[in-house]
Amino acid sequence: MIEMKNVSKWYGTFQVLKNCTTRVDKGEVVVVCGPSGSGKSTLIKTVNALEPFQQGEITVEGISVGAPGTDLPKLRSRIGMVFQNFELFPHMKIVDNINLAQIKVLGRTADAATAKSMALLKRVGLDAHAQKHPGQLSGGQQQRVAIARALAMDPIAMLFDEPTSALDPEMINEVLDVMTELAREGMTMMVVTHEMGFASRVAHRVVFMDAGEIVEDAKKEDFFGKPRSERAQHFLSKILHH
Amino acid sequence: MDFSFLNQPAFSGGGVYLDWVISGIKWTLLVSILGWIIAFSVGSVLGVLRTVPVAWLRVPATMYVELFRNVPLLVQMFIWYFVVPEIVPQALGDWLKTKMPMPEFWNAVLCLGFYTASRVAEQVRSGIQSIPKGQTNAALAMGLTLPQAYRHVLLPMSYRIIIPPMTTEFLTIFKNSSVALTIGVLELTAQARQISEYTFRTFEIFIIATVIYALITLTVTFSMRWLENKTRVPGYIGGAGK
Amino acid sequence: MFTGFDFEVIQKSLPYLWEGMQFSLGLTLLAMLGGIFLGTLLALMRLSSFKMLSYPAGAYVNLVRSIPLILVIFWFYFLIPLAMKKITGNPYASGIGPFYSALIAFTMFEAAYYCEIIRAGIQSVPRGQVSAAYALGLNYRQATTLVILPQAFRNMIPILLTTSIILFQDTSLVYVVGLTDFMGAAGKIARRDGRLVEMYLFAALVYFLICYSGSTFVRRLQARYNVGR
Numbered sequence: 001m002i003e004m005k006n007v008s009k010w011y012g013t014f015q016v017l018k019n020c021t022t023r024v025d026k027g028e029v030v031v032v033c034g035p036s037g038s039g040k041s042t043l044i045k046t047v048n049a050l051e052p053f054q055q056g057e058i059t060v061e062g063i064s065v066g067a068p069g070t071d072l073p074k075l076r077s078r079i080g081m082v083f084q085n086f087e088l089f090p091h092m093k094i095v096d097n098i099n100l101a102q103i104k105v106l107g108r109t110a111d112a113a114t115a116k117s118m119a120l121l122k123r124v125g126l127d128a129h130a131q132k133h134p135g136q137l138s139g140g141q142q143q144r145v146a147i148a149r150a151l152a153m154d155p156i157a158m159l160f161d162e163p164t165s166a167l168d169p170e171m172i173n174e175v176l177d178v179m180t181e182l183a184r185e186g187m188t189m190m191v192v193t194h195e196m197g198f199a200s201r202v203a204h205r206v207v208f209m210d211a212g213e214i215v216e217d218a219k220k221e222d223f224f225g226k227p228r229s230e231r232a233q234h235f236l237s238k239i240l241h242h
Numbered sequence: 243m244d245f246s247f248l249n250q251p252a253f254s255g256g257g258v259y260l261d262w263v264i265s266g267i268k269w270t271l272l273v274s275i276l277g278w279i280i281a282f283s284v285g286s287v288l289g290v291l292r293t294v295p296v297a298w299l300r301v302p303a304t305m306y307v308e309l310f311r312n313v314p315l316l317v318q319m320f321i322w323y324f325v326v327p328e329i330v331p332q333a334l335g336d337w338l339k340t341k342m343p344m345p346e347f348w349n350a351v352l353c354l355g356f357y358t359a360s361r362v363a364e365q366v367r368s369g370i371q372s373i374p375k376g377q378t379n380a381a382l383a384m385g386l387t388l389p390q391a392y393r394h395v396l397l398p399m400s401y402r403i404i405i406p407p408m409t410t411e412f413l414t415i416f417k418n419s420s421v422a423l424t425i426g427v428l429e430l431t432a433q434a435r436q437i438s439e440y441t442f443r444t445f446e447i448f449i450i451a452t453v454i455y456a457l458i459t460l461t462v463t464f465s466m467r468w469l470e471n472k473t474r475v476p477g478y479i480g481g482a483g484k
Numbered sequence: 485m486f487t488g489f490d491f492e493v494i495q496k497s498l499p500y501l502w503e504g505m506q507f508s509l510g511l512t513l514l515a516m517l518g519g520i521f522l523g524t525l526l527a528l529m530r531l532s533s534f535k536m537l538s539y540p541a542g543a544y545v546n547l548v549r550s551i552p553l554i555l556v557i558f559w560f561y562f563l564i565p566l567a568m569k570k571i572t573g574n575p576y577a578s579g580i581g582p583f584y585s586a587l588i589a590f591t592m593f594e595a596a597y598y599c600e601i602i603r604a605g606i607q608s609v610p611r612g613q614v615s616a617a618y619a620l621g622l623n624y625r626q627a628t629t630l631v632i633l634p635q636a637f638r639n640m641i642p643i644l645l646t647t648s649i650i651l652f653q654d655t656s657l658v659y660v661v662g663l664t665d666f667m668g669a670a671g672k673i674a675r676r677d678g679r680l681v682e683m684y685l686f687a688a689l690v691y692f693l694i695c696y697s698g699s700t701f702v703r704r705l706q707a708r709y710n711v712g713r
Contacts, residue, residue: 045379048383050379050382050383072382073382073385073386073387074385076382076383076384076385077384077385078385079383080383080384081379081380081383081384083376083379083380083383084376085374085376087374087376087377087379087380088380089377089380089381089394089395089399090399090475090477090478091398091399091402091475091478100384100386100394101384101385101386104386104390104394105384105385105386105390106385132476132477133475133476133477133478134477134478135475135476135477135478136476136477137477146380149384150384153384153385159383308696308699309692311695311699312653312691312692312695312696312699313653313688313691313692313695314653314654314656314667314691315653316656316657316659316667317656317667317684317687317688317691318688320671320680320684321684321685321688324674324680324681324684325680325681325684325685328680328681329681413550417550417551417552417553418552419552420552420553420554420555421552421554421657423554423660424659424660431552431554431555431558434555434558435558438562444562445562448555448558448559448562451551451555452547452551452555452559455550455551455552455555456547456550456551459550460550
């Protein structure tokens with residue numbers, strides 16, 4: 001479904017992505033991990049062209065992301081994305097946050113959009129908060145709304161960019177639970193995260209990045225069982241023993 | 243202090259000096275408000291253009307702002323009034339010089355409007371730039387086009403954030419409207435001076451003008467504070483910290 | 485329609501324009517120094533816990549900031565001769581000359597604006613710094629002059645300079661009392677020789693070059709400050 005071939009990206013002379021090649025198949029959950037500054041957030045943002053790249057090729061269901069003629073809004077509307085800082089729109093009520101793109105991009109009627117939004121809010125357990133503004137919700141609640149907002153577009157795949165990094169520890173699980181359930185239902189997911197527990201329970205494959213390179217791209221069992229590279233071993237020992 | 247001169251017949255115009263004061267207030271408000279309509283609309287467009295990722299739109303907007311900000315208002319007033327009719331095509335120049343109704347008034351409105359637009363543009367730009375990049379990313383990621391992202395996400399928040407500095411800018415154009423007296427608009431300051439010359443009640447009439455300016459300033463300040471409270475987003479605590 | 489831009493009229497009037505420019509620059513510089521000094525005093529008064537100090541300072545600043553500069557200039561041109569008569573006791577005392585009248589008007593006007601900038605600057609210095617200064621045994625004056633103001637001014641230099649560039653533009657308004665600053669000089673020649681187009685465009689160009697260089701310099705300064713933090 002998502003295929004990346006030799007993707008490279010520079011900021012000026014600094015190379016942030018070096019020949020990255022990987023893929024996410026339909027129904028697969030791929031966790032991308034690595035130390036901070038390793039380029040994992042940049043990598044996931046190239047998938048829906050929020051970050052342009054200079055070399056290589058990315059296709060989503062056969063459509064080239066980097067090609068000049070690609071209808072990016074249409075492509076993006078089919079891929080859901082969840083951000084580290086939630087990025088709900090503070091001036092809109094919760095339900096309007098979820099309605100916005102359904103109405104403006106998919107052309108749904110206000111009634112149809114609201115029905116869908118309310119159903120999704122119920123699913124993430126927040127239907128009682130539909131008329132509030134984002135600032136009145138906790139971080140964990142906001143992130144669950146953000147997931148509902150992405151799901152409202154009936155996406156073919158979901159991108160998660162460190163969805164729990166900005167959360168207080170006690171709120172991390174409510175978000176991970178929603179993600180786990182999504183994965184069980186067969187959603188195609190690419191997840192940048194430090195939550196190795198989530199990775200070992202839910203992921204099919206793990207991609208390990210360091211200094212802009214994909215160092216390891218392995219089945220979950222292989223990655224946690226016997227990581228080949230020294231860098232991955234070092235990373236795992238640090239993250240698991242603290 | 244003796245304010246009885248206000249009821250004395252004025253030197254010209256048939257009324258009493260109080261009528262001169264009221265006429266001065268009228269022209270001050272007319273110049274300020276019409277100028278502000280130009281400043282707000284032109285400034286908003288320029289401010290947005292200064293933030294778009296398209297160089298051929300951004301560069302001319304930047305040049306406009308730099309040009310109008312770095313030449314004194316008085317000089318601009320004289321250029322609109324004395325120079326522009328000479329350097330535009332002859333037919334238009336003749337019309338400006340002989341047929342245009344109330345040339346002093348309209349030149350003052352245009353001058354103040356286009357001058358203040360450069361200051362409004364800076365406020366709009368900094369308002370947009372104070373919104374975290376993630377908000378734009380989130381809007382684009384759900385398939386909105388860039389104009390839609392401005393319309394539904396960036397501008398509604400920016401305009402709320404910049405209500406206080408925009409109030410200052412309106413008060414600036416209101417006070418700057420007195421510069422119109424240099425090309426012959428009989429606004430409040432001009433009337434105050436004129437009345438002082440005819441009645442020698444300088445102290446009294448200056449006090450009256452000062453109190454009127456202060457009262458209008460107070461009224462505007464409090465109405466805008468009311469507007470700020472009315473449009474406040476529940477639970478939102480500024481853009482800081484992200 | 486206007487034809488034939490006459491450069492000669494500008495060239496011939498350069499010495500006279502330069503005199504006007506010296507007036508403008510001198511007025512700007514002195515009003516800036518006076519305004520910042522007075523503005524600092526006003527800011528300290530506004531921040532004082534004595535209402536006897538903070539209320540009058542607040543009233544002055546808010547009043548001056550709500551009226552046009554031109555009206556302020558008229559006010560002082562009216563008040564200064566009256567004050568001179570009172571002070572000297574001579575009913576025929578004529579004032580202090582146009583330059584000093586303008587200087588006083590601009591200083592008093594700008595002080596209100598500088599005051600608000602300086603007040604914000606002082607408030608931007610963390611409370612902990614004040615506590616630390618007192619904990620070391622410094623008194624109010626020492627804490628203010630040695631610890632608070634130096635930090636506050638360092639943060640404020642860019643915006644103080646920006647305000648001063650606007651002050652330089654504002655000095656052109658001495659036109660309303662007939663003084664010969666740079667703009668006044670340009671205007672007088674423009675009307676004498678009937679060359680309004682040349683003189684006003686030339687004046688605009690000169691103001692633009694000075695103010696643009698000034699604001700570019702401030703931007704550079706600001707960028708360097710931000711790196712240093």
